[in-house]
Amino acid sequence: MRDVYVIGAGITPFGELWNMSLRDLFVAAAKDAMKDAAVGRLDGMYVGSMSPGLFVGQEHLSSLLADYLGAVPVPCVRVESACASGGGAFRSAFFEVASGASEVVLAGGVEKMTDFADVTGALATASDQEYEGYHGVTFPGLYAMMARAHMRAYGTARDEIAAVAVKNHENALLNAGAHLRVRISVEQVMSSPPVADPLRLLDCAPVSDGACALVLASEAYAKQSKRPLVRVAGIGAATDTIALHARSDLASLEAVARAAAKAYAASSRRPKDVQVAEVHDCFTIAEIMAIEALGFVGRGRGGPASKGGETSREGPIPVNTSGGLKAKGHPVGATGAAQIFEIVTQLRGEAGKRQIRGARVGLAQNMGGSGGSATVHILELV
Amino acid sequence: MRDVYVIGAGITPFGELWNMSLRDLFVAAAKDAMKDAAVGRLDGMYVGSMSPGLFVGQEHLSSLLADYLGAVPVPCVRVESACASGGGAFRSAFFEVASGASEVVLAGGVEKMTDFADVTGALATASDQEYEGYHGVTFPGLYAMMARAHMRAYGTARDEIAAVAVKNHENALLNAGAHLRVRISVEQVMSSPPVADPLRLLDCAPVSDGACALVLASEAYAKQSKRPLVRVAGIGAATDTIALHARSDLASLEAVARAAAKAYAASSRRPKDVQVAEVHDCFTIAEIMAIEALGFVGRGRGGPASKGGETSREGPIPVNTSGGLKAKGHPVGATGAAQIFEIVTQLRGEAGKRQIRGARVGLAQNMGGSGGSATVHILELV
Numbered sequence: 001m002r003d004v005y006v007i008g009a010g011i012t013p014f015g016e017l018w019n020m021s022l023r024d025l026f027v028a029a030a031k032d033a034m035k036d037a038a039v040g041r042l043d044g045m046y047v048g049s050m051s052p053g054l055f056v057g058q059e060h061l062s063s064l065l066a067d068y069l070g071a072v073p074v075p076c077v078r079v080e081s082a083c084a085s086g087g088g089a090f091r092s093a094f095f096e097v098a099s100g101a102s103e104v105v106l107a108g109g110v111e112k113m114t115d116f117a118d119v120t121g122a123l124a125t126a127s128d129q130e131y132e133g134y135h136g137v138t139f140p141g142l143y144a145m146m147a148r149a150h151m152r153a154y155g156t157a158r159d160e161i162a163a164v165a166v167k168n169h170e171n172a173l174l175n176a177g178a179h180l181r182v183r184i185s186v187e188q189v190m191s192s193p194p195v196a197d198p199l200r201l202l203d204c205a206p207v208s209d210g211a212c213a214l215v216l217a218s219e220a221y222a223k224q225s226k227r228p229l230v231r232v233a234g235i236g237a238a239t240d241t242i243a244l245h246a247r248s249d250l251a252s253l254e255a256v257a258r259a260a261a262k263a264y265a266a267s268s269r270r271p272k273d274v275q276v277a278e279v280h281d282c283f284t285i286a287e288i289m290a291i292e293a294l295g296f297v298g299r300g301r302g303g304p305a306s307k308g309g310e311t312s313r314e315g316p317i318p319v320n321t322s323g324g325l326k327a328k329g330h331p332v333g334a335t336g337a338a339q340i341f342e343i344v345t346q347l348r349g350e351a352g353k354r355q356i357r358g359a360r361v362g363l364a365q366n367m368g369g370s371g372g373s374a375t376v377h378i379l380e381l382v
Numbered sequence: 383m384r385d386v387y388v389i390g391a392g393i394t395p396f397g398e399l400w401n402m403s404l405r406d407l408f409v410a411a412a413k414d415a416m417k418d419a420a421v422g423r424l425d426g427m428y429v430g431s432m433s434p435g436l437f438v439g440q441e442h443l444s445s446l447l448a449d450y451l452g453a454v455p456v457p458c459v460r461v462e463s464a465c466a467s468g469g470g471a472f473r474s475a476f477f478e479v480a481s482g483a484s485e486v487v488l489a490g491g492v493e494k495m496t497d498f499a500d501v502t503g504a505l506a507t508a509s510d511q512e513y514e515g516y517h518g519v520t521f522p523g524l525y526a527m528m529a530r531a532h533m534r535a536y537g538t539a540r541d542e543i544a545a546v547a548v549k550n551h552e553n554a555l556l557n558a559g560a561h562l563r564v565r566i567s568v569e570q571v572m573s574s575p576p577v578a579d580p581l582r583l584l585d586c587a588p589v590s591d592g593a594c595a596l597v598l599a600s601e602a603y604a605k606q607s608k609r610p611l612v613r614v615a616g617i618g619a620a621t622d623t624i625a626l627h628a629r630s631d632l633a634s635l636e637a638v639a640r641a642a643a644k645a646y647a648a649s650s651r652r653p654k655d656v657q658v659a660e661v662h663d664c665f666t667i668a669e670i671m672a673i674e675a676l677g678f679v680g681r682g683r684g685g686p687a688s689k690g691g692e693t694s695r696e697g698p699i700p701v702n703t704s705g706g707l708k709a710k711g712h713p714v715g716a717t718g719a720a721q722i723f724e725i726v727t728q729l730r731g732e733a734g735k736r737q738i739r740g741a742r743v744g745l746a747q748n749m750g751g752s753g754g755s756a757t758v759h760i761l762e763l764v
Contacts, residue, residue, distance in 0.1 A: 001482045021512070044619075053435045057515070059507040060464035063754025066621040067628070073640045075619035076755065077470040078462040082442035088459040092474050099481035100383040125441040130403070133439070237426075237457035239448040246449070258455045372445025373458065 001098045004232045005222035006379065008037025008215030009344045013177040014329030017209040022056050022112035023068045025211035029334075030069050030108055033213035037225050043102035045069075045076035046093045048085030048109030049333035052078075054122040056112050065110075082126035083282060085109055086212070086336025087366030087375030091237055093216050103221050108213030109338070111331035119207050123332070126369040128243035140204060140283070142244055142370045144196035147285040149250035151198070153300065156288065158198060160303030162189035164284040165202050165326055167312055172323025174354035179208045179329030189284075203284040208329030212337035214344070228348045229382035233361070234267025235375070236260060242372040253286075255374040256293035256367060263363070263376040264295075271295035274378070275359040276346045277317060278339035280367045281324040287311075290365055291319060294376070313354060321346065321354045336366035340377060347381040386479045386614045387604035388761065389486075390419025390597030391726045395559040396711030399591040404438050404494035405450045407593035411490055411716075412451050415595035419607050425484035427451075427458035428475045430467030430491030431715035434460075436504040438494050447492075464508035465664060467491055468594070468718025469619075469748030469757030475598050476614055485603050490595030491720070493713035501589050505714070508751040510625035522586060522665070524626055524752045526578035529667040531632035533580070535682065538670065540580060542685030544571035546666040547584050547708055549694055554705025556736035561590045561711030571666075585666040590711030594719035596726070610730045611764035615743070616649025617757070618642060624754040635668075637756040638675035638749060645745070645758040646677075653677035656760070657741040658728045659699060660721035662749045663706040669693075672747055673701060676758070695736060703728065703736045718748035722759060729763040 010032025012025050020028070026047065034042070045066055053059045062076040079089040086109030093107035113119055124133040127142060150156045166186055172178035189202040222229055238258035241247055247254070264270060271294060279294065281287035288302030296317045297305040305311060311319035322328045322342040325335055343362035345351045360381040367374040392414025394407050402410070408429065416424070427448055435441045444458040461471040468491030475489035495501055506515040509524060532538045548568055554560035566584060574583040604611055620640035623629055629636070646652060653676060661676065663669035670684030678699045679687040687693060693701035704710045704724040707717055725744035727733045742763045749756040 051435050051441050053433050053504070053507050054441075056511070057507055058511045059433050059436075059462060060509070060624060060751050060754060062463040062466075062470070063621050063624040063751055064510065067623045067625075067754070072622055073620040073637060075473075075641075075757075076463070076621050077467075077474065079474075080441060080460040080462055081444040081458070084444075085459075088444070091457075092459065092461075092477070095474070095477040095481045095483060098483065099477045101477060101480065122435070125435050125439055127442075128446065129438070129440045238455040239445050239458050240454055241449045242442060242445040243449075255455060259457075369442050369445055372442060372449070375457075 002100055003219050004094050004097045005217050006214050006230045006344050007217045007222050007225040007227055008033040009341045010036060011177060011212040011338060011341050012210050014208045014210035014331055015179040016114045022052060022110055023064060025112060025209060026065050026110040027068050029211040030106060030213040033215050037215040039104055039221055039225050041104045042071055042074050042106055044096050044105040045074055046089040046107045047078045048089035048336055049078055049111055050080060050082050050085050051122050051125060055116045081373045082368030083332045084336055084366045084368035084373045084375055085333040090337060090340055091235055091375055094232055094235055097216050097218055104215060104217045106213055106215055109334035109336055110211035111333040112209050113207045113331060114209050131243050140196035140199055143283040143285055144199045145244060146250050147198055150285060153251040156303035158190060159186050160307040161284045162186045163307040164281060164287045165189045168281060168320050168324040168326040171321050171354060172327035175323050175328055178323040178327055179206050180327045199283055205282045205325040205330035208331045210329060210331035210334045212334045212341050214337055214340055230344050230347050231380050231382050232377060233380040234263040234378040236262030237375045239373050240371055242369060244370055253289045253293040253371040255371050256290055256365060259374040259376040260294050263378045267378040269361060269378055273361050274363045275361050276321060276356045277319050277363040278322060278342050279319055279365045281320060281326045282330060294365060318356050321356060339364035339366055343379050347379060383480045384482055385601050386476050387599050388596050388612045388726050389599045389604050389607040389609055390415040391723045392418060393559060393594040393720060393723050394592050396590045396592035396713060397561040398496045404434060404492055405446060407494060407591060408447050408492040409450050411593040412488060412595040415597050419597040421486055421603055421607050423486045424453055424456050424488055426478050426487040427456055428471040428489045429460045430471035430718055431460055431493055432462060432464050432467050433504050433507060437498045463755045464750030465714045466718055466748045466750035466755045466757055467715040472719060472722055473617055473619055473757055476617055479598050479600055486599045488595055488597055491716035491718055492593035493715040494591050495589045495713060496591050513625050522578035522581055525665040525667055526581045527626060528632050529580055532667060535633040538685035540572060541568050542689040543666045544568045545689040546663060546669045547571045550702050550706040550708040553703050553736055554709035557705050557710055560705040560709055561588050562709045581665055587664045587707040587712035590713045592711060592713035592716045594716045594723050596719055596722055612726050612729050613762050613764050614759060615762040616645040616760040618644030619757045621755050622753055624751060626752055635671045635675040635753040637753050638672055638747060641756040641758040642676045645760045649760040651743060651760055655743050656745045657743050658703060658738045659701050659745040660704060660724050661701055661747045663702060663708045664712060676747060700738050703738060721746035721748055725761050729761060
């Protein structure tokens with residue numbers, strides 16, 4: 001298997017982007033990424049998107065986006081794994097380059113969510129519709145149950161969970177493209193309107209529009225691009241049961257743990273080697289469970305570690321320097337690609353005021369639904 | 383790049399399957415394929431499905447189907463490219479095995495269409511919604527325009543187009559799993575109710591439920607499986623503009639021609655080497671245009687060749703021995719996989735009364751929308 005590099009990265013602002021359609025968003029990000037890579041070649045495309053059929057009445061993004069990017073006849077498919085669609089698209093593109101079949105492949109993600117009225121209903125299609133969605137459970141409800149289980153198992157406190165939101169909003173202040181650029185306090189999180197007890201409004205990622213794209217390439221093309229060499233050092237993916245009721249433990253993310261184990265093994269890296277990470281904080285509790293599953297902190301220590309500043313930009317393992325899904329925004333299909341965008345930006349030393357100095361090893365963790373699917377990618381500056 | 387083999391194949395009947403849900407369908411096909419392959423290992427899964435969000439309110443098939451197959455924690459993603467989703471899933475699985483990352487990967491497709499009222503509206507999401515769908519064009523309308531263009535450019539006659547339906551229904555009589563197992567005549571096609579002039583009801587593939595799965599493997603695992611060795615000799619994919627209005631010629635399928643050129647080059651095969659083919663006959667005219675784009679007959683000769691029996695089981699290039707989308711049925715996400723299922727069955731010599739004797743090289747051509755995306759796979763008996 002050949003080495004694969006990320007040689008280009010492009011992103012749109014995330015937010016309520018009334019003046020941009022789905023195709024506008026993706027094309028903007030993809031053009032940025034191609035310009036950044038500066039190679040005059042494209043052999044394939046993968047686009048992560050969760051539910052354009054429900055959100056904007058458009059499937060067949062493969063043809064649509066190759067067309068509007070001006071890339072026809074380049075092959076393209078859409079990859080979907082709910083909110084892990086972006087990570088899945090990146091993984092598929094990785095295999096195409098690693099196999100030797102292609103030299104330069106674009107992987108990205110897009111979601112246009114704010115044109116649609118019933119976003120919560122559309123997102124519920126990532127749960128088990130027969131056993132969860134149709135009975136009225138929404139995603140805030142599912143993560144609320146996971147939060148309760150974590151609080152019961154480990155004594156995780158409400159203010160520890162709120163600390164995640166406070167930190168990620170703080171980081172987003174340094175990210176010009178973030179959706180929610182406003183400083184918040186633990187008290188504000190804990191007194192914001194209840195959504196699904198114990199989770200409140202400021203525990204939830206916003207509904208955002210946005211797109212992101214990355215260019216993957218073989219070593220020969222990576223060297224042509226003249227950008228800092230960022231190698232995909234290890235990849236991992238896994239599934240879990242789609243419904244919460246089928247899991248033995250609601251307080252852990254087994255698919256994330258398994259995907260991470262594969263990525264660590266493939267890269268010969270350990271959790272303590274990771275210097276910067278983007279994790280899937282669709283709700284505050286998700287970040288606490290993710291940093292445990294990734295081995296950054298011990299099981300049950302996610303709450304105290306978050307409150308104690310271990311995941312802040314100055315801590316031993318800075319998490320979600322971009323602002324995370326919580327504050328950067330969460331256009332679901334774009335999220336997995338946007339996490340890798342942030343890691344690439346950090347490893348290149350181009351993260352401006354939120355730069356983690358000397359970061360050479362980074363990790364991006366993306367997941368779908370309540371953790372039914374997960375991808376983990378470890379990247380290294382060569 | 384390593385050689386990749388198809389070592390297992392499973393399929394459900396196609397039709398109005400009221401007693402089976404989407405998950406039931408996929409699990410049945412996947413279990414059959416795994417049993418056929420007889421290897422106790424699975425490293426990854428790809429599921430083609432066009433629009434489960436619209437058809438049954440369920441996205442995140444990756445987790446759902448890995449879960450219900452009992453395959454958790456095996457990684458899985460859904461691949462979507464409208465009606466070319468199955469071909470796209472197979473292609474992605476091919477890269478994963480070819481790269482050396484995995485030994486045994488399942489690729490399949492599923493669609494549960496008959497639970498939903500507005501199937502035509504859901505299928506229209508494969509067209510350009512902004513410029514086609516929202517203005518009232520449906521897929522029968524788009525293919526009717528292509529048929530008119532073909533008739534004008536090449537003098538293709540109505541009875542030549544009807545001959546495709548007659549042949550494919552004839553073939554379906556020999557396929558126990560086909561949706562429409564009824565003999566029809568050219569006169570019946572031409573006097574069936576008009577849908578979009580010049581296309582009539584019997585020019586259109588039916589709306590079907592169904593699933594299909596294939597197991598791809600490295601050479602080492604292919605030899606373990608003890609099944610006839612069917613190698614993926616060449617693959618190709620391409621895109622075209624999503625909207626018809628942007629094409630220079632409505633009477634040809636450029637994405638199919640480009641995908642075929644790649645697959646022929648990769649396999650060092652020419653059109654005349656192909657002994658059996660499954661092509662994407664969502665409408666009768668589509669088969670005529672496909673056999674031209676694949677080089678089986680010259681440009682404009684698709685009509686006379688079809689009427690003249692050149693694509694019948696006894697002709698020089700048997701096309702759609704399974705009954706094709708037209709008569710076997712067209713559960714859109716499953717179709718690309720089901721085409722490869724038929725080719726594998728033919729190359730193994732297991733096609734019963736519809737067997738093409740001595741077939742060692744076969745081709746499967748899948749496309750999305752009005753030809754905005756296409757895949758071509760050439761398989762060979764080793």
